[in-house]
Amino acid sequence: MTDPLVIFTPSGKRGRFPVGTPVLSAARQLGVDLDSVCGGRGICSKCQVAPGVGTFSKHGVTVEPGALSVWNAVEQRYKDKRGMIDGRRLGCQAQIMGDVVVDVPPESQVHRQVVRKAAAARDIVMDPATRLYYVEVAEPDMHEPSGDFERLAAALEKQWDIRDIRAGLDVMRKLQPTLRKGAWAVTVALWRDHRGGPAEVLDLWPGLREAPLYGMAIDLGSTTIAAHLVELRTGAVVASNGVMNPQIRFGEDLMSRVSYAMMNPGGDTEMTRAVREGMDRLIAETAAEAGIEAREIVEAVVVCNPVMHHLFLGIDPVELGQAPFALATSDAVTLGAREVDLRELNPAARLYLLPCIAGHVGADAAAVALSEAPDRSDDLVLVVDVGTNAEILLGNRDRVLACSSPTGPAFEGAQISSGQRAAPGAIERITIDPETREPRFKVIGCDLWSDEPGFTDATAATGVTGICGSGIIEAVAEMRMAGIVDAAGLIGGPAQTGTARCEADGRTHAYLIHDASAEGGSRITVTQGDIRAIQLAKSALYAGARLLMDELGVDRVDRVVLAGAFGAHISTRHAMVLGMIPDAPLERVTSAGNAAGTGARIALCNIAARAGIEETVRRIHKVETAIEPRFQEHFVNASALPHAVDPFPELARVVTLPQVSHNTGGEGGGRRRRRSA
């Protein structure tokens, strides 16, 4: 008699097994993705399956009710204690008695998929470096003496087929009491090295651990440190948070911090201490917000620009401030949290820093590449991560190029006369009537336009305080389309523009957007200097993109992705009016939100993504803008404001990008946590 046929859905994997084979064993032999922490002992309930009954025409089998062994006491005990959906069985208890179709529900899959937005370049498939394993360890025997750890390693080999296990002293210290407390059964958190080195026990608990493990995806920006706390089994983001980078006090932008390190002996050490302390605080606060102990966080992935990378690792960034911009190390770095003085995480927590692409193109750009995957794109995609430096990727399956372009902080509202950080009260949207040349605007924290009734009351608490990065981009673009500014960037006087809002400002003019000075409020203008600052910034961005296009020998790109939390707030229409990015069909210009943060999260959730991005980065061709004469050429040529007429009139009054709310866990991240470099 032939053995019964078992078909697993959704994988469709099938095989014949002797009567009495547990479903879990069959799944393992077939390589079906069915989870188990306890290894089939009926205590973890992670291997729940849903057997079918009836005729499955797709699979050509008829399944009788008796195809699995009867519901047993272990299953009943689990159901009484914890509850279980009717019709579900424990895969380790239910035995195969006849032909059967067994469905593995998503929550029982190890490599479950994390849902991302439709536009996302790639899905996240859960396969974190650290997983829990329940093991039963042999008791010590005086006649065959061996260490408790050696018997634990033997158990992991026998029960889970995992070899070459190490543990640090913190684990060694708690090993003996934990084994005894668990009566020789423990759950270990085991970290695997994606480069194939030994696996490491990061922590262990007596008996079966039911609580999940956590990881952190950390986006270490020059201005802000942002973190997502991720549940490592499901990939769920359970908390997100951000703190100012305490290094701000040593200089607003990267080069001023490099200068601080050059000018002050020990300055780099001061900055290293500051950023590590800031990160530790962020970790503690985020864990508290999620109601977990920070020591339940066993892994972190960090992405950052090269200067932050070096300062975080305690390496003097001085070489990054001068040609040839040599990194101390460019490869991905794997290290213990304690090596960088992070004291809040689990003492054995492992850190992973993505590789840097070049001296100006950091691990954050690598994370963008991981998230947006230009190397997997069929069409030619330009990915721009806008910040103090813009990181630019251009390519497709065949080839990917990268460069960094020194846009300066104008896009973030710095070096703008009325500029300010994105915060309540800042102008973020603006339109100018091309006939009357009268402006209307919206500020952060208020849903009304400035010409709508109730605006003044609604903004009474904050006032209108300045213009943030996305606001200044819209203001300049609108001024251009309204004929207030010419192609060279010159603001016309009242005579040319016919509006008193174009007021004299020294030897040039400024355009008045808002005046509450009579009530003791602010007076907000766009000055000729502001236009020049935006021209410089956008020229740099455009020139970087053009340089890569030259290198690839193309004149246009198929699509554009604006990355960065900041990128998410830019109106793509206005950006194209300004000529910030090369022309592309507007519907093919999308925002990826905080792609660097997403890349960090992918590397946290999927170990293969680490090896993948390391390989990708090796293949990315780097272009150094600082020494490329054509960059200067493009830069000079790009200073004009090309579009005197709205190129997208049908979109004129539509805010094109979705609003991203504060403190969302998922894509994008909150407005106040934008990355600045």
Place this chain on the structure above:
Amino acid sequence: MTDPLVIFTPSGKRGRFPVGTPVLSAARQLGVDLDSVCGGRGICSKCQVAPGVGTFSKHGVTVEPGALSVWNAVEQRYKDKRGMIDGRRLGCQAQIMGDVVVDVPPESQVHRQVVRKAAAARDIVMDPATRLYYVEVAEPDMHEPSGDFERLAAALEKQWDIRDIRAGLDVMRKLQPTLRKGAWAVTVALWRDHRGGPAEVLDLWPGLREAPLYGMAIDLGSTTIAAHLVELRTGAVVASNGVMNPQIRFGEDLMSRVSYAMMNPGGDTEMTRAVREGMDRLIAETAAEAGIEAREIVEAVVVCNPVMHHLFLGIDPVELGQAPFALATSDAVTLGAREVDLRELNPAARLYLLPCIAGHVGADAAAVALSEAPDRSDDLVLVVDVGTNAEILLGNRDRVLACSSPTGPAFEGAQISSGQRAAPGAIERITIDPETREPRFKVIGCDLWSDEPGFTDATAATGVTGICGSGIIEAVAEMRMAGIVDAAGLIGGPAQTGTARCEADGRTHAYLIHDASAEGGSRITVTQGDIRAIQLAKSALYAGARLLMDELGVDRVDRVVLAGAFGAHISTRHAMVLGMIPDAPLERVTSAGNAAGTGARIALCNIAARAGIEETVRRIHKVETAIEPRFQEHFVNASALPHAVDPFPELARVVTLPQVSHNTGGEGGGRRRRRSA
């Protein structure tokens, strides 16, 4: 025309090479053991060779003076600057021009042999885990950006064929300035993992480093921490030193320290801190004594008993105090010095702890096994490391057994009425006239016997203060041979012994050795309690050895090795009179000095010895005395003092063992630095 023939001596390796091949290249291709740090660039001078001229009948060749290229400017410059023995050539400069015999002098061999005493079981062949490599690193290139470290790794691969290189943050921190200071040439200290993991850059220096690297062999005893500072290229011991183990204040012996940990919450942490601080102090003092910087020490090997092993690693030793005496970990441990808070060594220094054999038989016993190599012995050898616990090994090529026996501290002078540590003033040698029953003795710090003229003056500074371990063994044995003590261990009264020195002492008697009480000095006796303490200790030792002999089914052993600095001071003749060890031909009873320290030194100097001893320890069969009924049986039966008559009358007045002077660097170690467990 055939290529010239090159024959290297002493290896005898030979081959034909094209005219113009440098001698160093030929040596490398033939696998000849010829050193080079600079990789053939004519700057390190480590590849010096001595070419021969004339007819070499052994090799069947005639060598003309022109067989090598003429002396060149590089060689002359080196000779002018540093000096070079006449006739020597630099192997990287001298090219093969005709048939030639080239001698590689010992100092040019990488794997040079370190001379040990004739009696030593195995030689030390130099092949340390850490070596210096000079590399020339490619400069950074903006067009092909890569990290300085990645270019260093590429250089090591290209110039030295070494792959898979890692470095810690301390090295990363100094990498960029060092590369630039050395104009892109550096010397790196590279550590290899004997288990095949990645190699690690421990340190680096600009240009060619001429100074040597150092390692430390540390014997961490319960009472004393002893260290040898070893030059890692030559194996030379450049300084030796010892400090008291600061844990002494928590308890004299191991079990009282385990009790302290059990009774006092945090007690194990206190003891861990104490031993680490003590070791740090020892490292600093030893480096200072040798006139080197402690950070030039890049490696240390530590041997110790299981309790010290756990306390040093920060693991609570409580499980070692109770059956089944489970170790937290028994395998060898490789870790960074900073992980155990050693701050004096090079920050990247690597530590290696030998494996433990069992819960009572530690890494020190493994080190004895490495040094004395019973597993390589053709005849059956009993190796006894005498201390508070005696570690006993018995075996030969076929099989090795190990056990530990709780001798207690009597052999070290503790729990003896007039007992004291070995220190100036302590009686260390004694004879008793069998006729007159009058004693004569020697004390530490004085070469005269007590009945020789000038003794009182010579010992005036210290006085006669007590009896040390080797003294008490001799005293009891001499008392037995003089008929003062009977086979059961009972001290006779004046009536039986005919000497007033056998004085009443409560309900028993005591034997008076020395009385200076009239002058305010000491009064030193051997009491009945002292005899009992020695009987217990020697019975335990003997019973352990017998137990292993039973297990092996043998009645006698071929030879006995007394190990331990303490073992070196015991008169083997007296030990056998007492029945401490099974009978063996006296000339086949030898002392190995501090074999555990020697084992540590072997593991420090030869990386293969680490893998070797790990494998040996796995094969050693462990016998647990605590649960073996036959141990009790042997113990009871062994309490008698067997030899009423001197079994070795011809040796009666000869001190059989060599004196070991204080602070010797080599075998044995100083008297005051004896290991106590």
